[in-house]
Amino acid sequence: MEATISDPDPGQYFNEDITVSAEQDRKFFDIFMVVLGSLVAVAVGIYALAQVVQARTQEEYIKEDAMVQAQIAARIAPVGQVAVAGADNSHLAAPAATPQQPAPVQVAAAMSGEDVYNTACAACHGAGVAGAPKLGDAAAWADRVSKGMDTLAEHAINGFQGSAGYMPPKGGRADLSDDSVKAAVQYMVDNSK
Secondary structure, eight states: OOOOOOOSOTHHHHHHHHHHHHHHHHHHHHHHHHHHHHHHHHHHHHHHHHHHHHHHHHHHHSOOOHHHHHHHHHHHSOSOOOOOTTSOOGGGOOOOOOOOOOOOOOOOOOOOHHHHIIIIIHHHHTTTGGGOOOTTOHHHHHHHHHTOHHHHHHHHHHOEEOSSOEEOGGGGOTTSOHHHHHHHHHHHHHTTO
């Protein structure tokens, strides 16, 4: 005897599959829209935060100060101008530039030669840095002294680049008076004989 299984309604399973599939699609779409909406909200929030930070930064650092605006204009101004032959180039004539005077240097109080040596000269002349003759080294000072104290003082005041090394003007202390530098040179020569 053969058993046959008969399906009373073959469309019944098909309709159930469609219903389950549509329900799953609806759930997926709902979750997808929530995730997408969240991402859009986060992006809008980041954009708004960036706008607030940018506005505060501009207010704080780029003030509508005439001096700041003039400095910015000077930095971004073109380096040169083009003059066309045969054309009116009168607008290119630069106004007479006034030479800028350097800020006056505050001169240090009068100091003795030993004080100047200890505060400015000892850094190089104590260790022989950059070819500087050491204090007390008579052989190193002999050649320099033979050129004369005036030359030695001039090199100390104005700076000197020689074969043995480099002497910065006033030993790097622009606030020293010429007389203080001369006193320091005399102190080093006297203590290097």
